[in-house]
Structures are given as structure tokens and as C-alpha cells.
Amino acid sequence: MHYTLQTLAVLLGYSLLTKADTTTTINPDTDWGTWEGWGTSLAWWAAAVGPVEVIAELAFTTNWVSYDGGNMNVPGLGLNIVRYNAGACSWNTYDGVSMVVSPGIISSWQMDGFWTDWASSNSTSSSWDWTVDANQREMMRLATSYGVDTFELFSNSPMWWMCINHNPSGSNDGTDDNLQSWNYESHAIYLATIAEHAANYWGITFNSVEAFNEPSSNWWNGLTGDQEGCHFAATTQALVLGHLRTALNSRGLSSTLVSASDENTYDLAGSTWSSLVNSGASSNVGRINVHGYQYGSGNRAGLYSLAQAAGVALWNSEYGEADGTGAELASNLILDFRWLHNTAWVYWQVLDSSSWGLVVADNNALSSGSISQKYYVLAQFTRHIRPGMTILDGGSDNTVAAYDATNQKLIIVAxxxxxxxxxxxxxxxxxxxxxxxxxxxxxxxxIGSGDQYVSYHDTYISGTKFWSYFVTNQVQTFEVSNVAL
Known part of the structure; x- marks a missing residue:
């Protein structure tokens, strides 16, 4: 019978601790929140490709999925959060006015909106078209059938006709607000009406609604923009948030959270949140959303402190980059666990071009290709750290720990x-x-190349410790049973 070196040590009662170059002590006395889950936005990929079963299985199940015509057997990521994008585009003309389109817009990044003109706010009137955006809605339905249980409605821009220049890609210089002041309430009504319609007709209850996307950033330029976007000053955000809370409540959606403000960086999120606190508008917000595009920089701990002081949840609601090796993803994800203490994490696009995608795809050509290495890096986290687990202090800057109280299981990713x-x-x-x-x-x-979520059964507890050999840039996940806090 073959034994590993560690197995022999355990059987013989010897210790190999002298072989361990680094010792990490997991701290059970911490509680960095109950994990809510992992997710993805459906814009823009789902709107482009529609309800493709194999992609839904890869994203939303923990099954092993047959992919590439049966040539690959891929572990599903088990994402349980979906962010649905309320579009801002329509191609009608009303009262002689029609949408202005940026010359650089990417067609698959234009999202169909439901409220096509300002004649009526009655969602059953001809001013509303509920037949559009079928692909994104169908993928959301399919995600539900695969077990997705948490939904957020978000907006990149108000409907084009609410915008000052009628261009849903932003103002003409990128630094000015582009929402007409007389449409602050209309933007809120638009989102609340979609949430109400989804509950009544789609079988979807949105847990939260987000009215902005990177609102303090200055790149939402209608003359050069390639996607939907809109600048909102913090003072404007405060007014819209009040309208949104009122609009949701009046539709019987008082339990639906308002989240804010999906700023691009941790530092911007902290600044915006402080402004909302000072104005009193933060009382309408149940969760801080932030994007992870500051990567290895930014005051994560400071933003966590602001969320704790306000008694609100904190999500990293969008993350993405072009490093297909998975190195940046692993590094920034661990930084979030260790300092931001967010309770959910959302990757921007499951399908995307080049190394931005977990699955490399061309959404304009409606084609998907290889699975990136960072897909398998992400699987190390998503398949094991599951909703309902308590996030613990992993004890070092390269380790994440979570505790499953129901099954008395400790999860370690290092x-x-x-x-x-x-x-x-x-x-x-x-x-x-x-x-x-x-x-x-x-x-x-x-990371880079080599093992792609390979399982091993060669590691054993010795007393109160266990250890494993790591090559450079290796991610490993461990599940320790029969653990009690």
C-alpha cells in the first residue's frame, strides 16, 4: 500500500511541522458576516446570447458540466446572485423626438428599455413595451430554475428621453449630470415599476434595486461613449434615492432594499456614502454597493467601517479585469475578504471578450469559446464558500476561512x-x-496553467494541525469536517 509522507507521519505519531515554511492560525472568534453569495450581471452577455442551457449550468450550478461538445468536463461555479440590467434604449420617435446614439456605441451594449416615451407612467399604457429584452429575461428565468435565489435590479442610465441630451451614454462632456431635474422622480418610478412588474408577471422578486452605476465617474460621455452611463452628483443621488424608496413603498415593495451607489472604487464609495449620510439620504439605503476596480489599492477597511457604523450590508457588486491567469482575481478577492468584509461578490461578465470573460466569448458574433484559467481559480472559492456560512479571519494575507455551522465544516482557501x-x-x-x-x-x-480544479485525497489532520505542499502560484481549498467553534 502506498502512503504519502504526511500519512505516514500521522500514522506513526510523528510531526512534520519542521517542513512547514508558513504557519497560519485560523481565528474562530471573528465574525466578518454571513455570506450571501456569488453572482454575475446579466448585462450584456445574456441579452446577447439568450438562455443558453450549458452557460446557465456553468454559471449557476455546482454540477460537472459537459462542455465543448463533450470534450471538457467543467465544474459549475454555483453562482446564486443575478443582477438584471434595466435598459435605457428604445428606437421609437415620440413628439418628434428620438434617442441620440453615440457614434462609438457597441451594439450589444445597448440595452432595451421598457418605458419608451413620457406620455404616461401607467405601465399598461402604450408608453410601455414589456415585450423587449426577452433574452436577458429568459436567462434570468433559467437561472431561477437552476437555483439562483437573490436578484438585484440595476440601472446604467435613465431612459434616453429622461436625459438632458437624449443620449443614454452620458452628458456631452462626461462631468455633468445628464438626468433632467424634472425626471428625478420618473427615473425612480421606472425602476420601481419594473420591480413591481417582475413580481407580478415574471415570477421574480428583486431583493434590491440600484439606481446608479459608477455615478461619480467622469467617463460617461455621450459624444464618445461605447455603453450606457450617466453622471450623478451626490446631491442628485440623494434626491433620486428618496423618490426610489417612496416609489417602491407605494407599490407594496417596502421589503425591497435600495442599494447605493455602485461607485467604481472603494475610495469613491466612501466619499459618496459620507455625502449621503450628511444629507440624510442614507436612511433610504439598506446596502452599500461598490465596484472592485481599484484592485489592489483603496481603503477597503474604511468603507467597511462606514457600513458597520450605518448598520448596512456591503457588497462588491461588480468586479472584472483582463488577467486570464486568475492571479489578479485571487489577489483582489482575498483582499476583499480580509479588509472589505463584503458579504457578496459579483463578477461583471461570465461571457466576455478576451480574458475579461470567465468564458471567452464574442457577444456580437454570438459565439463562446474557451474556459479561462481564472474560471477555475474562482471555482476554488465559489464551490466551497457557500451562502449562510460565517466568514472568519483566515489568519494571514493569503488565506480565507469560512465556517458552515450546519455541517460543522471549516472551509479554507489559500x-x-x-x-x-x-x-x-x-x-x-x-x-x-x-x-x-x-x-x-x-x-x-x-494560476496561469496547470491544475484546473483537481481534487486530491492525501491530506490528514495531525493533532490540531494539517499542512499541504504548495508550488508557486497555487490555489488550494480544504474542507475540514467535525469542527466546532
Whole structure:
């Protein structure tokens, strides 16, 4: 019978701790929040490709999925959060006025909107068209059938006719608000009406509604923009948030959270939130949403402190980059767990061009291709850290820990950025640190190339510790059973 070196050590009662180059002590006395889940926006990929079963399985199940004509067997990510984009575009003319289109707009980034003119706010009138955006809605329905249970409605821009220049890509210089002041309430009514319609006719209850997308940023320029976007000053946001809360309440949606403000960076999010607090508008907001595009920089801990002081939840509601190796994703995700303490994390596009996509795709050509290596890096987290788990202090800057109280299971995800070494995990602070000699299943993905979520059964607890050998840039996930806080 073949034994690994570690197995022999456990059986013989010896310790190999001298072989462990780094020791990490997991802290059970922390509580960084209950994990709500992992997600993706459906804009723009779902609007382009529609309800493709194999993509839905990859994104929303933890099944092993047959892909590429059966040539690949891929682990599903198990995402349980969907962000649905309320579009801002329509191609009608009303009272001699029609939408202005930026010359650089990308067609698959134009999203159909439901409220096509300003004649009536009655959602059953001819001013509304509920037949549009069928692809995105159908993917949302399919996601529901695969177990997605958390939904957010968000807007990149108000409907074009609410905009000062009638262009849903932004103002003519990118720095000015583009929502007409007399349409502040209309924008809120638009979103609340979609949420009401979804509950009544789509079988979807939106848990939250977000009225803005990176509103303080200055790149929403209608003359050069390639997507929908709109600048909102913090003072304007405050007014719209009040209208949105009122519009939701009046439609029987008082339990639907208002989230804000989907700023591009952690630092901008902190500044905007402080402004909303000072104006009193924060009382209408139940969660801070922030985007992760500050990557390795920014005051994550400061934003967490603001959320804690206000008693509101905190999500990283959008993240993406073009590093297909998974290195940036792993690094920034661990930084979020360690300092931001968000309780949900959303990747921008499951399908996208080049290395931005988890699945490389051309949404204009309606084609999908290879699975990126960072897909498998993300799977190390999403398939194991599941909704309802408590996020713990992993004890080091390269380790994430979560506790499943129902199954008394400890989840550890760790990355080795340095030279090849043993990483040793100390569970001595737990009242029950697992059973001595028990198997600790592990899964491995190599950043860049190599292992793609490969499972191993060769790691065992020795006393209150276990360890594993990591090569450089290796991500490993461990599940330790019979653990009690």
C-alpha cells in the first residue's frame, strides 16, 4: 500500500511541522458576516446570447458540466446572485423626438428599455413595451430554475428621453449630470415599476434595486461613449434615492432594499456614502454597493467601517479585469475578504471578450469559446464558500476561512505567492479542531496553467494541525469536517 509522507507521519505519531515554511492560525472568534453569495450581471452577455442551457449550468450550478461538445468536463461555479440590467434604449420617435446614439456605441451594449416615451407612467399604457429584452429575461428565468435565489435590479442610465441630451451614454462632456431635474422622480418610478412588474408577471422578486452605476465617474460621455452611463452628483443621488424608496413603498415593495451607489472604487464609495449620510439620504439605503476596480489599492477597511457604523450590508457588486491567469482575481478577492468584509461578490461578465470573460466569448458574433484559467481559480472559492456560512479571519494575507455551522465544516482557501513551500494550518483555537488522523479533502488550481480544479485525497489532520505542499502560484481549498467553534 502506498502512503504519502504526511500519512505516514500521522500514522506513526510523528510531526512534520519542521517542513512547514508558513504557519497560519485560523481565528474562530471573528465574525466578518454571513455570506450571501456569488453572482454575475446579466448585462450584456445574456441579452446577447439568450438562455443558453450549458452557460446557465456553468454559471449557476455546482454540477460537472459537459462542455465543448463533450470534450471538457467543467465544474459549475454555483453562482446564486443575478443582477438584471434595466435598459435605457428604445428606437421609437415620440413628439418628434428620438434617442441620440453615440457614434462609438457597441451594439450589444445597448440595452432595451421598457418605458419608451413620457406620455404616461401607467405601465399598461402604450408608453410601455414589456415585450423587449426577452433574452436577458429568459436567462434570468433559467437561472431561477437552476437555483439562483437573490436578484438585484440595476440601472446604467435613465431612459434616453429622461436625459438632458437624449443620449443614454452620458452628458456631452462626461462631468455633468445628464438626468433632467424634472425626471428625478420618473427615473425612480421606472425602476420601481419594473420591480413591481417582475413580481407580478415574471415570477421574480428583486431583493434590491440600484439606481446608479459608477455615478461619480467622469467617463460617461455621450459624444464618445461605447455603453450606457450617466453622471450623478451626490446631491442628485440623494434626491433620486428618496423618490426610489417612496416609489417602491407605494407599490407594496417596502421589503425591497435600495442599494447605493455602485461607485467604481472603494475610495469613491466612501466619499459618496459620507455625502449621503450628511444629507440624510442614507436612511433610504439598506446596502452599500461598490465596484472592485481599484484592485489592489483603496481603503477597503474604511468603507467597511462606514457600513458597520450605518448598520448596512456591503457588497462588491461588480468586479472584472483582463488577467486570464486568475492571479489578479485571487489577489483582489482575498483582499476583499480580509479588509472589505463584503458579504457578496459579483463578477461583471461570465461571457466576455478576451480574458475579461470567465468564458471567452464574442457577444456580437454570438459565439463562446474557451474556459479561462481564472474560471477555475474562482471555482476554488465559489464551490466551497457557500451562502449562510460565517466568514472568519483566515489568519494571514493569503488565506480565507469560512465556517458552515450546519455541517460543522471549516472551509479554507489559500494561495502561495512565493517559492514552493509547505503551508501549515493551525486549528488549535477551535473547541473541536476536527478529528486527529481524519482526511482533509483538497482541491487545486494552478494560476496561469496547470491544475484546473483537481481534487486530491492525501491530506490528514495531525493533532490540531494539517499542512499541504504548495508550488508557486497555487490555489488550494480544504474542507475540514467535525469542527466546532
Amino acid at each position: 494561495v502561495n505567492w512565493g517559492d514552493a513551500q509547505y503551508l501549515n494550518f493551525d486549528l488549535s483555537s477551535f473547541s473541536t479542531p476536527g478529528r486527529n488522523g481524519a482526511l482533509v479533502p483538497r482541491w487545486s488550481t494552478q
